[in-house]
Amino acid sequence: MKILVTGPDGMLGNDLMAILARDPDVLGLNHAAMDVTDLERVRDMFGRYRPAVVIHAAGLTDVDACEQRPWDALRTNALGTQNVALACQECDAAMLYVSSDYVFSGSRGAPYAEWNDADPVNVYGQSKSAGERAVRDLLRRFFIVRTSGLYGRHGKSFIARLLRAAQDEAEVAVVTDQVTIPTYTRDLAEAIARLVRTRFYGVYHITNTAPAGLSWFDWAQLIRAETGMHAVTLRPITAAELGRPAYRPPYSVLGNTFYHLRALTPMRSCRDALRAFLAEVGWDAAAPPPA
Secondary structure (H helix, E strand, O other), X not given: OOEEEEOOOOHHHHHHHHHHOOOOOEEEEOOOOOOOOOHHHHXXXXXXXXXXXXXXXXXOOOHHHHHHOHHHHHHHHHHHHHHHHHHHHHXXXXXXXXXXXXXXXXXXXXXXXXXXXXXXXXXHHHHHHHHHHHHXXXXXXEEEEEEOOEEOOOOOOHHHHHHHXXXXXXXXXXXXXXXXXXXXXXXXXXXXXXXXXXOOOEEEEOOOEOOOOEEHHHHHHHHHHHHOOOOOXXXXXXXXXXXXXXXXXXXXXXXOHHHHHOOOOOOOEHHHHHHHHHHHOOOOOOOXXXX
């Protein structure tokens, strides 16, 4: 099966390419090879390759940058996704769109199901929600995969920043009033690779598992425990005290309802996923932290 991946050099894209490399008919197209905001270029590349499935993992994911540059966010995440969906329509390809927990406001106070209405509270969430709408409106055969709190070996993530900061500071301030589920990109990539080989089209929430989610402070405590960095002091603060440009949902935990109902391979716990990540990067408390 011919699979085309956008954003193959991103944090998730790198893991997708590593897993999908088992299949010889996989093509990754980065921004230099195909700018998703250029519809004619997208059409041309899809027409040449004729994929059966497109995994659209490219996008502008810096939440604060999206807030400060809303037109860039909408151009990349909304218009770019619409372009990919149009090209999929023309070459009769199924599409998997990687979306986000930030399409929700976080005001529900309980895990979000796949059928809950999107109500984003920042530009990033609005741009991802608009991308979802384009996929739904243009295609019959699609997967929308919402996920949260990504970290992995490639690219920037909370865990890498925390481990670096911990080597330079005796105290690290971490937010307590934003609850989500951190998700290891390797696990997510494995789940996506399985899903696109089915015909179980629709919307899915796919994250690692934690019964009620974890605040970033809880997650930092778990990282500290698993890395043995007990000398580091974690100072709890609120999101308001942190003062970032974009407002974040206070409780954006995703319930993986349809993924479980389909009896797909279960996602492991946040703790087990963290241990696998630390083993992958060869974490040593005496060595420099992973990039």
